[in-house]
Amino acid sequence: MAAAAASRAVLVSRPVTFVTGNAKKLEEVKSILGQSIPFQSLKLDLPELQGEPEEISKEKARLAAVQGLPGIHHLLCFFSFLFIVLVFLNDFIFVKLLAGPYIKWFLQKIGHEGFNNLLMAYEDKSAYALCAFSFALGPDVEPVTFLGKTPGKIVPARGPNDFGWDPIFQPDGYDQTYAEMPKEEKNKISHRSRALDMVKSHFAEAGYNFSTSN
Ligand SMILES: O=P(O)(O)OP(=O)(O)OP(=O)(O)OC[C@H]1O[C@@H](n2cnc3c(O)ncnc32)[C@H](O)[C@@H]1O
Numbered sequence: 395m396a397a398a399a400a401s402r403a404v405l406v407s408r409p410v411t412f413v414t415g416n417a418k419k420l421e422e423v424k425s426i427l428g429q430s431i432p433f434q435s436l437k438l439d440l441p442e443l444q445g446e447p448e449e450i451s452k453e454k455a456r457l458a459a460v461q462g463l464p465g466i467h468h469l470l471c472f473f474s475f476l477f478i479v480l481v482f483l484n485d486f487i488f489v490k491l492l493a494g495p496y497i498k499w500f501l502q503k504i505g506h507e508g509f510n511n512l513l514m515a516y517e518d519k520s521a522y523a524l525c526a527f528s529f530a531l532g533p534d535v536e537p538v539t540f541l542g543k544t545p546g547k548i549v550p551a552r553g554p555n556d557f558g559w560d561p562i563f564q565p566d567g568y569d570q571t572y573a574e575m576p577k578e579e580k581n582k583i584s585h586r587s588r589a590l591d592m593v594k595s596h597f598a599e600a601g602y603n604f605s606t607s608n
């Protein structure tokens with residue numbers, strides 16, 4: 395497979411652009427990717443779209459490639475998106491009202507406690523964290539999407555409150571919330587690291603060969 399990748403190696407002279415305005419996400423992506431994929435970050439004011447995770451992520455990558463960096467061809471660009479999707483009741487409409495693309499707004503308005511209060515009536519507090527990265531080679535190329543998922547449940551907040559819903563998400567098989575875990579531990583099992591593992595494999599298979607100075 396290495397030989398196959400080498401025979402179609404693509405020389406990339408620019409680092410990948412990771413589109414985010416969230417410093418905590420950036421910190422995690424830096425530590426998960428290490429030196430494996432050279433990237434720079436860019437904050438773009440993109441709309442928080444609604445719909446299915448994969449579609450939202452792809453559309454944001456398209457918008458980023460077209461609006462964010464006009465005139466640059468062969469641009470490499472990521473976009474990440476994050477969801478907690480509650481799976482109790484199997485009631486998808488309810489689920490979508492409570493979570494997914496609305497999580498940011500929801501957290502701002504009602505906080506961790508409000509989120510838990512809403513779920514009080516339901517015994518099953520199952521949830522999963524989902525991360526979507528869409529990678530666009532340029533404005534005219536269909537983005538490719540990678541989804542990473544970590545199952546768990548929603549619990550009353552525990553641990554430092556410095557990153558979104560980390561204090562109320564406890565992954566399956568752990569007695570700590572994401573917020574209570576050491577960062578390296580979260581990064582081993584998180585939705586984000588699972589999606590980035592797929593990104594890394596994709597890059598290796600595509601034979602991207604970076605020749606950037608940073
Ligand atoms: O869209 P960008 O600019 O990347 O930054 P954002 O803060 O809007 O990030 P998302 O749309 O991905 O995330 C929606 C919400 O989920 C939160 N969030 C994202 N990843 C998280 C994680 O791993 N743990 C806890 N909260 C997270 C984040 O703080 C937001 O409140």
Ligand SMILES: [Mg+2]
Nearest residue numbers: 442474475498
């Ligand atoms: Mg966002």
